[in-house]
Amino acid sequence: MSKFWKPGTERPRSSLIDDEEGGVLFVSASASSSGFGYSTLERQRQRLPVFKYRTAILYLVENHATTIIVGETGSGKTTQIPQFLKEAGWAEGGRNIACTQPRRLAVQSVSARVAEEMGVKLGEEVGYTIRFEDVTNSGVTMIKFLTDGVLLREMMDDPLLTKYSVIMVDEAHERSISTDILLGLLKKIQRRRPELRLIISSATIEARSMSNFFHDRKRNQGDAANDSAPSTVPAILSVEGKGFTVEIYYLEEPCSSYLQAAVDTVLSIHDKEPVGDILVFLTGQDDIDAAVQLINENALDHRSHSSGLLVLPLYSGLSRSDQDLIFAPTPKGKRKVVISTNIAETSLTLDGVVYVVDSGFSKQRFYNPITDIENLVVAPISKASARQRAGRAGRVRPGKCFRLYTEEYFMKEMSAEAIPEMQRSNLVGSVIQLKSLGIDNILGFDWPASPPPESMVRALEVLYSLGVLDEDAKLTSPTGFQVAEIPLDPMISKMILSANTYECTEEIITIAAVLSMQSIWVSARGVQKEFDEAKLRFAAAEGDHVTYLNVYKGFIQSGKSSQWCYKNYINYHAMKKVVDIREQLSKLLKRFGMSLKSCERDTQKLRKAIVAGFFANSCHLEAYSQNGMYKTIRHSQEVFIHPSSVLFRVNPKWVIYHSLVSTDKHYMRNVMAIDPDWLTEAAPHFYQRKRPNLSAPF
Ligand code: CDP
Ligand code: MG
Numbered sequence: 001m002s003k004f005w006k007p008g009t010e011r012p013r014s015s016l017i018d019d020e021e022g023g024v025l026f027v028s029a030s031a032s033s034s035g036f037g038y039s040t041l042e043r044q045r046q047r048l049p050v051f052k053y054r055t056a057i058l059y060l061v062e063n064h065a066t067t068i069i070v071g072e073t074g075s076g077k078t079t080q081i082p083q084f085l086k087e088a089g090w091a092e093g094g095r096n097i098a099c100t101q102p103r104r105l106a107v108q109s110v111s112a113r114v115a116e117e118m119g120v121k122l123g124e125e126v127g128y129t130i131r132f133e134d135v136t137n138s139g140v141t142m143i144k145f146l147t148d149g150v151l152l153r154e155m156m157d158d159p160l161l162t163k164y165s166v167i168m169v170d171e172a173h174e175r176s177i178s179t180d181i182l183l184g185l186l187k188k189i190q191r192r193r194p195e196l197r198l199i200i201s202s203a204t205i206e207a208r209s210m211s212n213f214f215h216d217r218k219r220n221q222g223d224a225a226n227d228s229a230p231s232t233v234p235a236i237l238s239v240e241g242k243g244f245t246v247e248i249y250y251l252e253e254p255c256s257s258y259l260q261a262a263v264d265t266v267l268s269i270h271d272k273e274p275v276g277d278i279l280v281f282l283t284g285q286d287d288i289d290a291a292v293q294l295i296n297e298n299a300l301d302h303r304s305h306s307s308g309l310l311v312l313p314l315y316s317g318l319s320r321s322d323q324d325l326i327f328a329p330t331p332k333g334k335r336k337v338v339i340s341t342n343i344a345e346t347s348l349t350l351d352g353v354v355y356v357v358d359s360g361f362s363k364q365r366f367y368n369p370i371t372d373i374e375n376l377v378v379a380p381i382s383k384a385s386a387r388q389r390a391g392r393a394g395r396v397r398p399g400k401c402f403r404l405y406t407e408e409y410f411m412k413e414m415s416a417e418a419i420p421e422m423q424r425s426n427l428v429g430s431v432i433q434l435k436s437l438g439i440d441n442i443l444g445f446d447w448p449a450s451p452p453p454e455s456m457v458r459a460l461e462v463l464y465s466l467g468v469l470d471e472d473a474k475l476t477s478p479t480g481f482q483v484a485e486i487p488l489d490p491m492i493s494k495m496i497l498s499a500n501t502y503e504c505t506e507e508i509i510t511i512a513a514v515l516s517m518q519s520i521w522v523s524a525r526g527v528q529k530e531f532d533e534a535k536l537r538f539a540a541a542e543g544d545h546v547t548y549l550n551v552y553k554g555f556i557q558s559g560k561s562s563q564w565c566y567k568n569y570i571n572y573h574a575m576k577k578v579v580d581i582r583e584q585l586s587k588l589l590k591r592f593g594m595s596l597k598s599c600e601r602d603t604q605k606l607r608k609a610i611v612a613g614f615f616a617n618s619c620h621l622e623a624y625s626q627n628g629m630y631k632t633i634r635h636s637q638e639v640f641i642h643p644s645s646v647l648f649r650v651n652p653k654w655v656i657y658h659s660l661v662s663t664d665k666h667y668m669r670n671v672m673a674i675d676p677d678w679l680t681e682a683a684p685h686f687y688q689r690k691r692p693n694l695s696a697p698f
Helices: 041-047 049-063 077-087 104-118 148-157 177-192 207-214 217-223 258-272 285-301 320-327 383-394 407-413 428-436 453-465 479-485 490-501 505-515 528-536 544-557 562-567 572-591 603-617 677-682
Strands: 005-007 066-071 096-101 126-130 133-135 143-147 164-169 197-202 235-239 246-251 277-281 309-314 335-340 353-358 361-368 373-380 399-403 618-621 629-632 638-641 654-662 666-673
Touching: 041 049, 041 104, 049 066, 049 077, 049 235, 066 077, 066 207, 077 096, 077 104, 077 143, 077 164, 077 197, 096 104, 096 148, 104 126, 104 143, 104 320, 143 148, 148 177, 164 177, 177 197, 177 207, 177 428, 197 207, 207 235, 246 383, 258 277, 258 285, 258 335, 258 353, 277 383, 285 309, 285 335, 309 320, 353 383, 383 399, 428 453, 428 479, 428 490, 453 603, 479 490, 490 505, 490 572, 490 603, 505 544, 505 572, 505 603, 544 562, 544 572, 544 603, 544 666, 562 572, 603 618, 603 654, 603 666, 603 677, 638 654
Parallel strands: 066 197, 066 235, 096 143, 096 164, 126 143, 164 197, 246 399, 277 335, 277 353, 309 335, 353 399, 373 654, 638 666
Antiparallel strands: 005 246, 126 133, 361 373, 618 629, 618 654, 629 638, 654 666
16 A cells, blocks of 8 residues: 555464453454355355354353353354344243344344344344334244343343343443443342343453353252252353454554544545455544545546545434445445444444455543543543454455554554443443332442442432432332333433423423434535535524424424425424434323423523433533633632534533533534523532432442
């Protein structure tokens, strides 16, 4: 390639589990069972590495309460194992097979694939459930894909998850917060339901520590008399991948913009390298949309060399038809370029990828219990992630991975493994979930990785000030139980419940629905002026929340028109989802015996309801600040209004925000102007810093 690239010195190895420093990119470029054509889905199934392990997997699941399966991404774990189980009779007698994923998009995509392979309609024998979307048919569905978060919610109604015979916790290496809680709870359930089978599957995992976690030595002795019970010693199976060698290239010098470097690298690969699709790892919708546009613009400018590129974004929140494009075979004469978040790192496999471009970054959640600030940060990935990303280039034949960083950086700066989400998150949502499942001794809970005690204390504090927990750290009735039942962040749930008091539920559920979307705007790149003008048509002096109400009103008045959305730079797909979520929230409120009420034009009422949920996120404009700097009330953190907010440059004196994102600075997203008196009105305890009874046995 160009003079900027330097081949890496890593040598391929063949072991997946004991991946030591410096080694990588495994691969026995194995004797794949060639001779099969590409024609039918059945043949494709048979060529997947897990196919050879079918009997072994079924044997282990039959005889062990827990089976840990490690296999390279793309080896067929997610799509095949649930089918093997179904074929072996695990879904008979009204029982179901569950397979969890940390990501919603993965749930939708793999379930669609499995339904297709089985020749059934999605939502019948094979279905899926994600938050606010249930595509299953009870009594008919045998294999159900769902997010780990949704399975946790199911435990509120069915604590022992009795309808499942096998639960496969997939992508366990991601160590999402819900996966970790789920693992802790499943271990408890196993004691009560010895017949339940667990499969823990992942691309890379410290299989030993997971095995130790599930090895219940006490129970084993008790079961010795019972021959028919499965062994409580977990089984470990490693599925040999059939990835091909991947050559790694590094930048000779660090680059100043990974976005520009990624675009240049794609164009350069297209120019110089033989056919094969390109997978680019960036961080989120913003930089992905930007890269798609830059590559396309370039393709127009240099018709001769950049034509033939089919550039597609991949991030959560994509519509079904956009998802389908990602998996559709590349049209003849074209080269597909998929620009993705780290969802394509292990959750989804794209066949046909030969080149990977790795920015070295991803969006990660970080939480600081001292300041009680959680934000999404564009942060360096770990070595383990970098290796996974590179591995995506070796699916169909030997490939190349271009890392947009130097080899020295990889060797010396990148951490070996990512930190489990549990240890870098705000635990408010997790604590309330455990409380609602009757786990009172949260500090004594058996976690696969313990969360920091400070985070736990913070969570208890916030829940106490929200009125969700009482002095003894027990859920309050009805507020605590209702907040737990609403499948949203507890602060949003509290805001919704307060709207009942302030008589503005009609408006608040719209706001809650919009806040649960990533964004309702489409990318403004290249059309900033037109975009700003469009936004101005909806902008409200109160801030983003009230602006969203105006957008929603306009959308409904337009007859939910996609044309209207297009004209106003609004994401039609997101708005349809908002209507849908709103509908479900309204049903939930009815169940609580609350009717929908509108505050009409009295925005003060609804702003007070928002403050009742978000008082902890309040900020004050620094008196002499020239550049719009705010400080958070509780910890004097410096924060700024995000340029996407309608209050950007307006800078009201007092604001509350919904979330923070950090790049060079901490930016507040979704900002609303408030009267500071509302803070003490909403949360006198919080602002007087009175603590809940921390000596209580929570
Ligand atoms: O879970 P694991 O990474 O081991 O593999 P998988 O997701 O079961 O993928 C097995 C095969 O199914 C791969 O070749 C994927 O490309 C294919 N697949 C697909 O074509 N469409 C999907 N929506 C999901 C998987
Ligand atoms: Mg998988």
